[in-house]
Amino acid sequence: MNLQQTRKEDPEVNLTSLIDVVLLLLIFFMVSTSFVNEAEIQIRLPEASQEPAPTEPETLEIAVTAEGRYLVNKRPLVNARPDTLRAALIKVAGDNNDRALTIRADAEASMQSVVTAMDVAGKLGFVNINIATVQSGD
Numbered sequence: 001m002n003l004q005q006t007r008k009e010d011p012e013v014n015l016t017s018l019i020d021v022v023l024l025l026l027i028f029f030m031v032s033t034s035f036v037n038e039a040e041i042q043i044r045l046p047e048a049s050q051e052p053a054p055t056e057p058e059t060l061e062i063a064v065t066a067e068g069r070y071l072v073n074k075r076p077l078v079n080a081r082p083d084t085l086r087a088a089l090i091k092v093a094g095d096n097n098d099r100a101l102t103i104r105a106d107a108e109a110s111m112q113s114v115v116t117a118m119d120v121a122g123k124l125g126f127v128n129i130n131i132a133t134v135q136s137g138d
Helices: 016-032 082-093 111-123
Strands: 060-064 070-072 101-106 129-134
Touching: 060 082, 060 111, 070 082, 082 111, 101 111, 111 129
Parallel strands: 060 101, 101 129
Antiparallel strands: 060 070
């Protein structure tokens, strides 16, 4: 009879499978979590008001005839000099250079007349300049 006690081995816990499960849970939670997006675009939507909307300013029109004469808002000028055109634009527009300016040129008008009208308008500070062509009524 063997009365000597055998020494029991300490139980050994295998941590490999536990680490695998923890890593899989970590990956699952990382993928399924919604993150806060700090780079969102802030949009301010317009609100309705009881006040009437401001009306857009009336457009100015310079017409260039085939002879090189100018008409400002369908009113003919005394002569075709740039100083006269400048004075007429100042009289009609005043200091309001935000208004749209349309230059309508006849198909037979010289390019110099159109460029002169553009130059005068640019020197007065007009930045919203539109150019249109009008064919002669044959």
